[in-house]
Amino acid sequence: MASDAQPVSAKTPVTLREVAALAGVSVATASKALNGQGRMTAETRERIRETAQRLGFRPNSLAQSLLRRRSFTVGLLTNDTYGRFSLPVMSGISDALVDKGVSVFLCNVEDDQRLGQLHVDAMLDKRVDGIIATGKRIDRHLPVDLSNLGVPVIYAFTQPDPGAIAFVSDDAGGARLAVEHFCRLGRRRIAHVSGPASFAVVHARAQAYRDVLTEKGLPVMEPLLGSWSEAWGHEAVKQLFDGKLSKSRGEKPDAVFCGNDQIARGVIDALRERGLDVPDDVGVIGFDNWQIVAEATRPPLTSVDMNLAALGREAGLTLLSLVGGEPAEPGIRKLPCRLVVRQSCGRPPDG
Amino acid sequence: MASDAQPVSAKTPVTLREVAALAGVSVATASKALNGQGRMTAETRERIRETAQRLGFRPNSLAQSLLRRRSFTVGLLTNDTYGRFSLPVMSGISDALVDKGVSVFLCNVEDDQRLGQLHVDAMLDKRVDGIIATGKRIDRHLPVDLSNLGVPVIYAFTQPDPGAIAFVSDDAGGARLAVEHFCRLGRRRIAHVSGPASFAVVHARAQAYRDVLTEKGLPVMEPLLGSWSEAWGHEAVKQLFDGKLSKSRGEKPDAVFCGNDQIARGVIDALRERGLDVPDDVGVIGFDNWQIVAEATRPPLTSVDMNLAALGREAGLTLLSLVGGEPAEPGIRKLPCRLVVRQSCGRPPDG
DNA sequence: CTTGGTTGGGAAAAGGTTTTCCCTTAGCGT
């Protein structure tokens, strides 16, 4: 009498019709019994439930979707093959949705128009309830037009169409976090080394950097823009500590706020090579909190985390509410970053 | 007469019934016209086609799936949140399948039983045609039981159930590639620094390392096992070049084959710090070909690439043939690695 | 003029579930 026995894994799925037949009722009654609808004796309901359980009945989602015009499926478009940024976003989305019974189609479109159209068509054919677009850059479009597809669209960490809903990280806020942290620790000459000027985030972060220093009455050094690489971190240290930049002012930086963790890694290595101690002589903060890099630097790197998984969760939940018919304001929502403190900044002067 | 006009993007998808009505035929005829089935005048067929085109008709996949008992959908299970290994596999799978009209459900199960079951149930309910399991380690199971689910299952880069079909990288072959490359370049004292002994691949690669050296009649140094980190790379260099290990033999290594790129990075940095030139004094080869690391080392790192995207493609195509009813031998298929040559090994002695 | 074949197209079932509406029966009051 193993009522909790594993239902035998059917080679061919068992249908409601079979359950109904075995329980001696019609499919209509069976359906109502299992969904808690309709009126029937508690006894009948229980018998049907038990039969379904015993047979391992699971309703065919396709049939349900067809009827309800709702597939409990969303499409996730990304062009980030490498996935450093979109993967956390994606797993945040997936986690938020799986609990609601919603599955996610993974659509990697690279930067290929044809591939993008292919995926969008496939998703639409499969009647996804909505689409989330994500990418590797906040300021670049995916190679597809998602406007007026007939399903709700949410943008996460990628450039939205005008009038759409988008979630992005608050880069300016993140930069403030970093610079203010330096200020609290008593650093006075804070430099900023970042990526290429072609990235919107570079300007957002640089402006926040300037703003904070101005507010605090500290000297603003012109941000050094280069590439997102370690090599540029090395080079930037050379410019900061050799060049006329510092000569003319007579003082060297005691802190460097870097545009990403790779630059920070290069900066830290370059500083050590010239005999400067991190954090005693110079504090360093990175951006992205790319764990594997941040923890491999010596000392481990304090870095700004964009909370991408949380961003993905928000995006997923918002899409769901849109699918549910609830209205939502179009616009760009900036989600706060957080500072992950490790050992590259030192402690406050006194403690 | 814009015959190539964009079909107006319908808020509510247009059905075959509407196409048929507008073309003045029955749905049966309309269906046959669009699918190239049945008999009718070329004129009728064309009229229907044109009507469908004009209305932007796209068949409802859910209805098709219900009828055909085939959803053109597969589930992709992974426990690799960070995605360094599974992301290439995943995008290989996705690329291989999108051209066949098959979409992929992304299911991130972490190492959580409950989450795994949730995803598997959802996939089964949605009548996936098959499942691909992938992970971050070849020698670890996902936290779910995929045996006898009623749909074909393929394992890619994760530990398979017995009797299943699996694709994994040929780690031994990859290691041979690296060591033989060193031999060809005239290196004589080749060391091996790898990860923890708890990883199966560590042993596979170490054994291949020993085999090649034995074949060539070169001295075999006992592999140094540690962690997968840069720090361990540093430490290993200390052991190799300071310890009694080398003292007792009187000679230092002129090549180091590393178990992954992070170790290699640590080794290269440590060598440079002790004034040894890479590649002139010591050649270094890594494993994984993690581009962002391999290209950030100075000099850029030669590394073994596991061809994970290709592995994903193979897995996807094999799953499809299984779904199509073609038989396939159970067992583990090892796919070859390839050596990506950069500058950390130098050139052959003479050219 | 009948027979047989061909051609163009339609009716209906199938796939699995949900939901609306209806029917039967029992219980109750008078």
Added chain:
DNA sequence: ACGCTAAGGGAAAACCTTTTCCCAACCAAG
């Protein structure tokens, strides 16, 4: 005994497409 209500359950339509089978009309041959 009659009428009414409520309870328990079923029939059928709906979702959308594909496919099998069938019908009507037309033509040619006998």
